Structure formats: structure tokens, C-alpha cells
Amino acid sequence: MLRLIDLILARGSTPLIDRANITINPGRKVGIIGANGAGKSTLFAALRGQLHAERGDIAMPNGWVIAHVAQETPPSDRTALEYALDGDVELRELEIAIARETEHPNPDAAKHGEELAHLYARMETIGGYAAPARAAELLAGLGFEHDMQSRAVTTFSGGWRMRLNLAQALMCRSDLLLLDEPTNHLDLDAVMWLEDWLARYPGTLLVITHDRDFIDRVADQILYFDTSAGDAGSKLKLYTGNYASFEEQRATELSVQQSAFEKQQRTIKHLESFITRFKAKATKAAQAQSRIKALEKLERIAPAHVDSPFTFEFRKPEGEPRQLLKFADMKLGYGEGEAQKVILDRVSFSILPNSRIGLLGRNGAGKSTLVKALAGALAPLAGERIEGQHLKIAYFAQHQLEQLRTDETPFWHLDQLDKKLVEERGYPRARDQDIRNFLGGFDFRGDRVGEKVGVFSGGEKARLVLAMLVYERPNLLLLDEPTNHLDIEMRQALTLALQDYEGALVVVAHDRHILRACCDELWLVANHRVAPFEGDLDDYRDWLREQRAKPAGGDSAPSRKDDKRAEAEERQRLANLRKPIQKRIDAIEKELAKLTGARDALDVWLASEAAYAAENAPSLGDKTRERGELAAKVDALEEEWMEKQEAMQWVR
Structure with missing residues (x-):
């Protein structure tokens, strides 16, 4: 077993772990959680003998x-x-010993044969002859295609090199496996594969991660680093069960605190207010349902996060066009001419104001390419990208962390953004204290507001970029792996804020908690296409397993002539299916233009003094009723318009 006995660890003069007494039995799988800087990685260093205990x-x-x-x-x-x-x-x-004995054999033939027999027997015992196949399987599970496995290490980028290091650690036949944020450089497919692999791992596992779904599937114990004591160092406590069980146990411990109830009640009141306002409105029904789900979970999980330093929310987006963004027969990819590489083809859909979409797909299938195209950061190779009026996009991607000014402060970044919004959108100029209060919700408080970004960790930079996105009041939010570097408390705060966000949302994430809690529909990016995924994330795991089980290769490719004929037939088939739907959409738009014009004219008249003059008294009631009838017709037509748009974009 592994035992921490009255353990005190520090980095320099900073105490990190205070008098820990923990026993972990062999074969247990322990998820290690706690705030950044609590001492989790320091414990790993001590376990590996790289750091000596203070006591x-x-x-x-x-x-x-x-x-x-x-x-x-x-x-x-x-x-x-x-x-x-x-x-x-x-x-x-x-391998070295066998090569040495083979190249420089013992002069005594009997001893030479005996030594080789011993080495070969040991090789058989450890499964050495099957090792290349095991390594290839590991690499494939982590996203390395067959041809990538023969490439030199120097040809891979930083994220792929971290996957290579993970493969190397998994290849070791270890008794104790230490994994520090293993999912940060993985996509959802690789995360799910790793979960399956760790479930079969026979040794003792300690894993530091902020991915709650990953912990739920992997861990049977939780080691919590409690920093509530302040500067004295973290107190370590071991909980039995996965993360969901930890939340329940932690909630019970904290429920005696009155402040926990007060904060929880404020959150419940806020969610109930949204549900009451929008549950009966069809355009907001899906979002209302997601708040209902959040409310159902809230009583169980919220107290476990009452000490979270993060409190922020998205302000209501400006304007709500019927359609935010439309892709018409788009072809997406890179390069030109013969060097052109098509990633996605025949992409047609609309993003509506109530769209809340999670993108699924294997590594390299084109999820990030699609998000770049949505953001307007990637021009299509063919087709049309049509923006709705008043579209305001906020786009989060990892490369944006590097675009922060390292010689400037969080306050400077928000102040510059505020000036831009004043100039471009006519917003009123924010006071310095308003900006400081806003940054405080992302845990930039006191002196941290004025510190240079260059000294910030990856998690702090990610929080600052998210703060800037929230500040922009977008009506279309695009998030490409937003949770990398964020700890569990920040992920929880982001999830709650996204549940309350009233704009459209498109997310790529390996954190399934955000996908489950914030997305109403899943789209699958695969085989150069984008289509709805009929099922949930558990069904997607099954789909991935089926894809891995399929043999490589397949039938020979059809001729280009056959391809062109098949494409023409497919275009005609889709045109025939879409024609009646488009005809109805056009008719609705004409009728809407007429009705909204009449409604607006009545609004102008009803707002005038003449409407309430004595001579107009007999007609005032009729005009008011007429206005109500027009509004009802407009609402009904808008609902039908949205239904037809959704039907149109998924004609296949």
C-alpha cells in the first residue's frame, strides 16, 4: 500500500501540504482534485523522490x-x-542484453546458451515479443494514425509530443501510475479511449485532473486538497467513490454553513426567474429546459462549490435576428490548386438564436476547421457564408492565449476592449471600478488586476480571454476546447454561466460535463460531412468503438466520372427535397414582412397622443385588439419559419 505519514511538503518557504495522513491500498484508482497551486504536482514530485519532505x-x-x-x-x-x-x-x-550476448558470446558455449535461454524466457514472460503491437495500439488510441507512428519525434508539435510522453508512460508495466492533467492535450475520442485503458490498468493510479466526467469514469476514490485553511497549506482528505459521490459528501459537510444556503437560494431564484419568463415561449423552450435540468442538479451539487472564487454571467445579447449565420453548400479546407486539401464538403446549415450545439468527431475530422469557418477566420473554398443582421461573434481558441499582450495587465485588456465597444457599438464608457468588479468575477482581484499577463499561468490566461469574450455580449459564442488549463471550480462557473447564456452556442470540448449541461443537440463531424448525431455521449462512445473495430482500407475508390455523376444525382435529389420547404420559407418571409409592417404602424399610432383623443375613443379598442392579433400571427409565423429552417438544413 501507499502511505503518507504525517507528511508536510513545501516549496521554498511556502507550505503546500500540511500533516497529511493518507493510506491508499494497491489497485485503487484515485482522482486528485483541488485548486491550482494547492500542491498536487508537488505531491507527485515527492512520490518520485524529487522533493524531500519537511516532515x-x-x-x-x-x-x-x-x-x-x-x-x-x-x-x-x-x-x-x-x-x-x-x-x-x-x-x-x-534487448540490449540479448544483443550484447549475441554479438559477444560467452566463450563457454554452455554458459552462452544458458544466458540466452534465460534472456529469451524473460522476454517471453514480460510479453516483449508483442510489445510493438501493444505500443501501436496505444498510439492508435491516442490519435496517431498508422503512418504517423513511423514519423520521427522531432516532426511532431508540442501537443502531439505530450501524447507521445503519455504513450510512453502507459507502455511502462508499472505498479504506480502518476498522471498529471492527462486530458489537456487530448480530444474527446482519445479521452474516452484512455478511460477504457485505465479501467483495465491493474496497478495503483493517481490522476490529477479537472475533468469531472473523466474522474467519474476512472476513479474509485477522491483525494481532495482543501485550501480553506489559507496559508497553512492544504489539508488532504480521502473520499470513497467517484467525483459525483465526492460532491454529495462535500455538500453534506458544507450544508451546515448558512452562507452556502444563501448563495444556493440566490442561484435557484435566478434560474427559476428565467424558467418562469421563457418556459412558455417556444423560441426559448430548449434553453428553459436546460435551466430546469440545472435546477434539478443544483440542490445536490451547488454547496460543494460555495467557496468558488468565480462569479460571473453573460449579459443579455443585443438584438435577436431570426437567423444568425447560414452556410450554403460550403467546402472547407486549405491550400490552392492541386495542393488543395478539402476537410469538409457540402456543408449546409443555419445557426439560429436558440441553437446550442456540441460538435463531436474524431481527431482531424474538421471540428476546429468548422469553428474557424463559423468565426469567419477561414474563408470557404466554395459555397457561401451568410451573416444575419446584428451578428456578434465571440470566439475562443487556444491560440488566442498567445495573442494577449504579455507586457500589459488584465485591467488594460478590458479597458481597451471597453473603448473598442464604445467606438464600434456606442456603448456607454465603463468606470474603472466597474471593470475591476467584472474582473473580480474571474478571480482577478486586488493586485492581480494590475499584474503583467506575462507572469500568468495558462489557466489565468484562459480565464482572461474568457472574461473578454463575456464582456463583448455576443449573440453567437464559439468555444474550441475552452476548459484546457481551467480548474474544476472555474469549469463549474463557466458551465453555470453558459446555462444562463441567452445567445447561440457552438462548443468543441473534451469535457463532457459542459457538453451535457449546456448543449441541446450534438452534431457529428465525420467523413467530410456535418450532420446531427442521433444519440447522447454514451452512444458516441459506442460509435467510436465501432469505428475502431472497422478494418483499415476497403474497396477501391470509384472513378472520377462515377464520382461526378453520383454528386450530380445527389444535388438533384437534395434540390427536389428542399424545393417545397424553401417555397414555404419564402412565403412566410413575405407574409412576415407585411404583418410586421402593419404591427409596427399600429405601434406608432398607439404610442401617439392622437390615439387617446376623444374622437378616436371608439376605434382604440379595435386597434388594440388588432395589434394583439397581428403579434400572435407574427409569433406563429416566426415559429414556423424556424421549424422550416431546421428541416431545411438537415435534408439529407
Whole structure:
């Protein structure tokens, strides 16, 4: 077993872990959670012997093999497959010993034969002959296609190198596996594969992660770093069960605090107010339903987050056009001429004001390409991108963290954004204190508001970018992996804010909690197409397993002539299906233009003094009733228009 005995750890003069007494039995899978800077990575350093305790001890069985994910990838011309195999140290030692004995045999033939027999027997025992196949399977699960496995390590980007380091750690036949934020550089497909792999791992697992769904599926215990004591260092407490169970236990512990109830009641009142206002309005019904789900969960989970430093919400977007964005027969990709690479083809859909979409798809299928095109950051190779009137897009992607001014402060960034909004949209200029209060909701308080961004961690930079997006009041929010570097409390705050956000939302995320809580529909990006996914995230896991089970290759490709004929037939088929729907949409728009004109004219008359003059008294009631009837007809036609738009975009 692994034991922490009266353990005190510090970094320099800063205490991080205070008198921890924890026992973890062999084979347990422990999720480690707590705020950034609480000492989680410091504990890993101590377990690996890289940091000595100020007091106390760490006890574990002699001979335990410890595996961890290296943070650096040395430059190497070795292939990805060979690099992963390096994780099995004993395998490599046996290979060297066999090569040495073969090239320089013992002069005593009997001893030479005996030594080789021993080495080969050991190789058989550890499964060494099947090791390349195991390494290839690991790499495939982490997203490395077959041809990528033979590429040199030096050809991979930073994120892919971290996947190589993870593969190397998993390749090690360890007794104790230490994983520090393993999902940060993975997409949803690889995360789901890793969960399945860890479920079969026979050793003891300690994993630091802020992905609550990942912990729920992997962990059977939670080690919580409680920083509520302030500067004294984290108190460690071990809970039995997964993260959902931890939340319930933690909520029970905190429910005695009156402040927990007060904060919870404010949140419930806010959600109930939204539901009351919008539940009966069809255009907001889906969003109201998501708030109902949030309210159902709130009584169980909210108290576990009462000490969260994050409190923010999206302000109501300006304007609400019937259609925010439309893609018409779009072809998306990169390059020109013969070098052109098509990622997505025949992409047609509309983003409506109440759209809340989660994008699914395997790595490289085109999710980020689609989001870039939605944002207008990628021009289509063919087709048309049509923006609705008053469209205001806010776009979060990881590269935007690098676009922050490292020599400037959070206050400077928000102040510059506020000036831009005053100039472009005519907003009133915010007071300095208003900006400081807003930043406080993202835990930039006191001196942190004036510190240079260059010293910030990845999580702090991500929070600042999110703060800037929220400040813009968008009516279309595009999020491409927004939770990387964010801790659980910030993810929880973002989830609640997104549930209350009244604009349209498109999300790519490996954090399934956000997808489940904030998205009303899932779209699958696969085989160069975008289409609705009929099912939930558990169904998507099954779909992924089916895809992995399919044999590589397949029938030979059809001729280009056949392709063109099939494409023409498909276009004609779709045109025939869409024609009656489009005809009805056109008719609705003409009728809406006429009715809204009449309604607006009545509004002008009813707002005038003449409407209430004595001579107009007999007609005032009739005009008021007429105005109500017109409004009802407009609402009904708008609902039908949205239904037809949704039907049109998914004609297949």
C-alpha cells in the first residue's frame, strides 16, 4: 500500500501540504482534485523522490515501478513507435542484453546458451515479443494514425509530443501510475479511449485532473486538497467513490454553513426567474429546459462549490435576428490548386438564436476547421457564408492565449476592449471600478488586476480571454476546447454561466460535463460531412468503438466520372427535397414582412397622443385588439419559419 505519514511538503518557504495522513491500498484508482497551486504536482514530485519532505514520510512497497508522464520531449529522430516502446525500460534492457550476448558470446558455449535461454524466457514472460503491437495500439488510441507512428519525434508539435510522453508512460508495466492533467492535450475520442485503458490498468493510479466526467469514469476514490485553511497549506482528505459521490459528501459537510444556503437560494431564484419568463415561449423552450435540468442538479451539487472564487454571467445579447449565420453548400479546407486539401464538403446549415450545439468527431475530422469557418477566420473554398443582421461573434481558441499582450495587465485588456465597444457599438464608457468588479468575477482581484499577463499561468490566461469574450455580449459564442488549463471550480462557473447564456452556442470540448449541461443537440463531424448525431455521449462512445473495430482500407475508390455523376444525382435529389420547404420559407418571409409592417404602424399610432383623443375613443379598442392579433400571427409565423429552417438544413 501507499502511505503518507504525517507528511508536510513545501516549496521554498511556502507550505503546500500540511500533516497529511493518507493510506491508499494497491489497485485503487484515485482522482486528485483541488485548486491550482494547492500542491498536487508537488505531491507527485515527492512520490518520485524529487522533493524531500519537511516532515513525515512516504511509504510504499520496495521494488514498486513508478510511471509518470514526462513534461519535456527530448529531440529525437526515433520514430513515434520506438519512442513509445522506450517506456518499457525492462524490455529495452533485455534487448540490449540479448544483443550484447549475441554479438559477444560467452566463450563457454554452455554458459552462452544458458544466458540466452534465460534472456529469451524473460522476454517471453514480460510479453516483449508483442510489445510493438501493444505500443501501436496505444498510439492508435491516442490519435496517431498508422503512418504517423513511423514519423520521427522531432516532426511532431508540442501537443502531439505530450501524447507521445503519455504513450510512453502507459507502455511502462508499472505498479504506480502518476498522471498529471492527462486530458489537456487530448480530444474527446482519445479521452474516452484512455478511460477504457485505465479501467483495465491493474496497478495503483493517481490522476490529477479537472475533468469531472473523466474522474467519474476512472476513479474509485477522491483525494481532495482543501485550501480553506489559507496559508497553512492544504489539508488532504480521502473520499470513497467517484467525483459525483465526492460532491454529495462535500455538500453534506458544507450544508451546515448558512452562507452556502444563501448563495444556493440566490442561484435557484435566478434560474427559476428565467424558467418562469421563457418556459412558455417556444423560441426559448430548449434553453428553459436546460435551466430546469440545472435546477434539478443544483440542490445536490451547488454547496460543494460555495467557496468558488468565480462569479460571473453573460449579459443579455443585443438584438435577436431570426437567423444568425447560414452556410450554403460550403467546402472547407486549405491550400490552392492541386495542393488543395478539402476537410469538409457540402456543408449546409443555419445557426439560429436558440441553437446550442456540441460538435463531436474524431481527431482531424474538421471540428476546429468548422469553428474557424463559423468565426469567419477561414474563408470557404466554395459555397457561401451568410451573416444575419446584428451578428456578434465571440470566439475562443487556444491560440488566442498567445495573442494577449504579455507586457500589459488584465485591467488594460478590458479597458481597451471597453473603448473598442464604445467606438464600434456606442456603448456607454465603463468606470474603472466597474471593470475591476467584472474582473473580480474571474478571480482577478486586488493586485492581480494590475499584474503583467506575462507572469500568468495558462489557466489565468484562459480565464482572461474568457472574461473578454463575456464582456463583448455576443449573440453567437464559439468555444474550441475552452476548459484546457481551467480548474474544476472555474469549469463549474463557466458551465453555470453558459446555462444562463441567452445567445447561440457552438462548443468543441473534451469535457463532457459542459457538453451535457449546456448543449441541446450534438452534431457529428465525420467523413467530410456535418450532420446531427442521433444519440447522447454514451452512444458516441459506442460509435467510436465501432469505428475502431472497422478494418483499415476497403474497396477501391470509384472513378472520377462515377464520382461526378453520383454528386450530380445527389444535388438533384437534395434540390427536389428542399424545393417545397424553401417555397414555404419564402412565403412566410413575405407574409412576415407585411404583418410586421402593419404591427409596427399600429405601434406608432398607439404610442401617439392622437390615439387617446376623444374622437378616436371608439376605434382604440379595435386597434388594440388588432395589434394583439397581428403579434400572435407574427409569433406563429416566426415559429414556423424556424421549424422550416431546421428541416431545411438537415435534408439529407
